[in-house]
Amino acid sequence: FQSLTFIKRAVLRFILNRQILIHRMAAAIMFAPGITFAPTEQQIFLQYLIPKIQENEAALVGSPITEFDIYDQDPISTEFPGHEFFPPDEYWYFVWRVPLSPSSSKPNRFIEDLVNDGKWKQTGKPKIIKLGNTVILGKRNTLDFVTVEEKKTGWRMYEYERILEAPLFQHMVVVHIFYRL
Incomplete structure (x- = not known):
């Protein structure tokens, strides 16, 4: 079993390094008008979340995903910092979560805003x-922002996180936030 795990890790490391190289080359290219940021779920992990967790800042040069504390304010009254390649009313961020x-092992997702x-x-x-x-990269949680009365607001978030062995808590995640009626 140990040799199989070693091989899986070596293959994943090779794929990750290849994806980082492709990402760096893509970041250096000037995008044509009409191009929008639409990564696959695998790319979110391989090109953004895993390098961020590993503190591989060189792999994130040119990344449109920046850090933003979504759990510090409600999405209804927040002006989200965007990126020129984000589709309208869609945002991607690195978010540092804190446990309850x-x-x-559960994150605190309550927002107390004026x-x-x-x-x-x-x-x-x-x-x-x-x-x-x-090869399991992680998981995607789907969340809706609701008021204290449990009413949906139209704001939805996909939260991408690595799966760690309990009792470890995954602080860093990538979120994709968007508004839908």
């Missing part, structure tokens, strides 16, 4: 994101 308590109190409420089951059929 020091021993909790304008709109609420929370990001998870809907449905997490989707497992794989590379091919065997």
